[in-house]
Amino acid sequence: MKLAVAGAGAFGTGLAISLAANGPVTLWARDADAAAEISKARENVQRLPGHPLPENINVTSNLAALIDADTILLAIPAQKLGEWLKVNADHFADKRLVACCKGIDQSTLRGPVAQIEAHVPSAICAMLTGPSFAADIANHLPTALTLACNDVDEGAYLQACLSTPTLRLYLSQDVIGAELGGALKNVIAIACGVCMGAGFGESARAAVITRGFAEMRRIGTALGADPETLTGLSGFGDLALTCTSDGSRNYRFGLSIGSAQDFDTATTVEGAATAVSVSNLAQKHDLDLPICRVVADLASGKIDPETALATLLARPLRKE
Ligand SMILES: NC(=O)c1ccc[n+]([C@@H]2O[C@H](COP(=O)([O-])OP(=O)(O)OC[C@H]3O[C@@H](n4cnc5c(N)ncnc54)[C@H](O)[C@@H]3O)[C@@H](O)[C@H]2O)c1
Ligand SMILES: O=P(O)(O)OC[C@H](O)CO
Numbered sequence: 487m488k489l490a491v492a493g494a495g496a497f498g499t500g501l502a503i504s505l506a507a508n509g510p511v512t513l514w515a516r517d518a519d520a521a522a523e524i525s526k527a528r529e530n531v532q533r534l535p536g537h538p539l540p541e542n543i544n545v546t547s548n549l550a551a552l553i554d555a556d557t558i559l560l561a562i563p564a565q566k567l568g569e570w571l572k573v574n575a576d577h578f579a580d581k582r583l584v585a586c587c588k589g590i591d592q593s594t595l596r597g598p599v600a601q602i603e604a605h606v607p608s609a610i611c612a613m614l615t616g617p618s619f620a621a622d623i624a625n626h627l628p629t630a631l632t633l634a635c636n637d638v639d640e641g642a643y644l645q646a647c648l649s650t651p652t653l654r655l656y657l658s659q660d661v662i663g664a665e666l667g668g669a670l671k672n673v674i675a676i677a678c679g680v681c682m683g684a685g686f687g688e689s690a691r692a693a694v695i696t697r698g699f700a701e702m703r704r705i706g707t708a709l710g711a712d713p714e715t716l717t718g719l720s721g722f723g724d725l726a727l728t729c730t731s732d733g734s735r736n737y738r739f740g741l742s743i744g745s746a747q748d749f750d751t752a753t754t755v756e757g758a759a760t761a762v763s764v765s766n767l768a769q770k771h772d773l774d775l776p777i778c779r780v781v782a783d784l785a786s787g788k789i790d791p792e793t794a795l796a797t798l799l800a801r802p803l804r805k806e
Contacts, residue, residue, distance in 0.1 A: 487647045490514060490555035492570075494521065494545065495754065497586060498561030499530040499537070500620030506540040507626070507650045513545045514552040521547035537624040549577065557582040557647070559614065560598070564589025564669070565759050567598055571605035583609045584633075584644065588668035588724075589756040590763035595770075597665030599634075610640045613661055614648065615668035616719035617727035619734075626652045632720040633657055634664035656719060663715025666706050668724060672736040672757030673764060674698030675728035676781050679740020683747075684791040694777060695729050701775045705764065708771045743784055744791050758785035776801060 489505060491498045494515035502513040515521040524530045525545040529538055544551065552558065558578070562570055564587040571578075583606060585598030596604065602611045616631035623629055633648065633655040635641030641657050649655045658664055677698060681691045699722065706716050715721060728734040732741065736757040742749035761782035768775040780794040789797070 487557050488555045489557050489559070489647075490552050491559045491561055492552055493561035493563075493586075494524060494530060494533070495561060495563075496530075496533045496620040497623075498559070499524075499534040499539075500622075500624040501559055501561060501586065502543050503537055503539060503624040504626065504650055504653050505648065506542050508647065510542040510544065512551050512555055513539075513543050514549070515545065515547050518547040521545050534620055534624060537621065549574070553577045555581070557584065557644070559584045559586050559648075560602075561586045563587055563754050564591060564598055564756055567591070568594060568596070568601045568605065571601055575605045578606045579608045581606075581609055582612065582640065582644065584612045584614050584648070585665075586614045587756070588615060588672055589760045590665075590669045590767070592759050592763050592766075595763055595767055597662070597669060599661050599665055610637060611635070611661070612641065612644055613664045613668075613720075614655070615664050615724070617724045619727075619731075621733075623653060626650070628652050628654070630654045630656060630719055630723070632664050632667075632715075632718060634659065634661045634715075634720070636661055658715060658718070658720070660712045660715040662709055663706060663711030663713075664720040666709065666711050667702065667716050667718075667721030669756070669760050670698075670702045670705070670764065670778070671721065671725040671728050672755075673761045673778050673781050674702070674725060674757075675734055675736040676740040676743075676755075676757045676761065676785060677777050678729040679734075679737040679742075680744040680781075680784055680791050680794065681740070683741035683744020684795075685744075686791075686795060691729070695725060698729075698777050699725060701777055705767065705771070705773055705775060708773055709767070739785075757781065761785055
């Protein structure tokens with residue numbers, strides 16, 4: 487396998503460091519200055535400080551080096567992926583393209599693999615997702631992820647090539663379920679952050695996680711996901727991590743809303759845009775997703791945490 491990672495953010499850099507244990511990796515950054523800086527320092531000081539790059543990582547902004555690979559991990563934020571693929575589609579025909587971002591595109595309501603399929607129909611598509619912080623992966627801490635691919639043989643090949651002694655990939659054919667789990671857990675993590683930031687308490691957070699998971703299953707079923715997938719690493723696993731750790735940017739964004747603190751708007755917070763996408767999908771499919779709805783309104787500043795809480799508590803009592 488000739489491996490490259492597109493997107494030299496925290497996750498792309500973490501994946502490149504981890505996978506360099508298996509062989510050479512090209513790490514592509516869109517910005518020439520950023521690529522030169524990372525290459526010179528042998529560290530991504532801006533996005534993943536404190537994690538030296540092994541010698542066999544070639545950091546570049548040269549698109550030709552990226553195109554030279556046969557397998558490319560796409561670690562570009564979900565809201566930017568479609569446009570990036572649209573511009574570069576011609577270069578990626580027939581390649582293995584593995585989406586590593588978590589979100590649902592606001593303008594098309596597509597997940598990352600659906601974006602690849604739309605822009606590069608000849609590509610072999612897969613989704614790599616699950617509970618993982620970039621720093622943990624870069625530190626070679628034990629991590630388990632889902633590799634979802636419709637094609638059984640290609641999925642098995644990717645699973646074998648992208649696993650390391652500490653990065654353990656579990657194989658799935660349920661691409662839609664894997665896409666949805668990763669995207670939706672970020673929305674629920676924001677809700678949990680708001681809950682804790684506003685001082686609503688840990689019991690309330692447990693309720694948000696559980697009822698949020700019910701919303702994940704509801705929309706998953708409506709969109710054709712296997713409910714089993716949502717109980718796995720890409721769904722419940724990632725929900726557990728992201729809703730309980732302030733290592734998560736989505737959770738921290740929620741904390742900042744709950745406690746009325748400022749938040750750096752340059753931070754990648756996938757759940758904010760995805761909450762809007764999910765609310766639009768809910769409307770389209772006539773689904774009741776109240777937590778996702780209030781997160782969309784909280785993230786855009788339309789309501790405050792007390793209003794969100796009152797909205798959720800005022801709902802009619804019902805069967806679990
Ligand atoms: N950081 C993590 O721990 C982690 C773990 C698992 C999954 N992810 C997912 O990985 C994705 C990327 O997150 P990240 O943590 O690397 O974010 P980041 O903010 O650290 O980096 C984002 C990178 O994307 C690049 N980028 C932004 N817009 C672009 C565009 N239009 N074209 C090309 N490149 C562009 C930026 O230059 C930057 O290098 C997200 O979907 C996130 O959910 C992150
Ligand atoms: O920092 P977050 O909230 O984007 O979460 C990172 C990963 O998705 C956790 O699995």
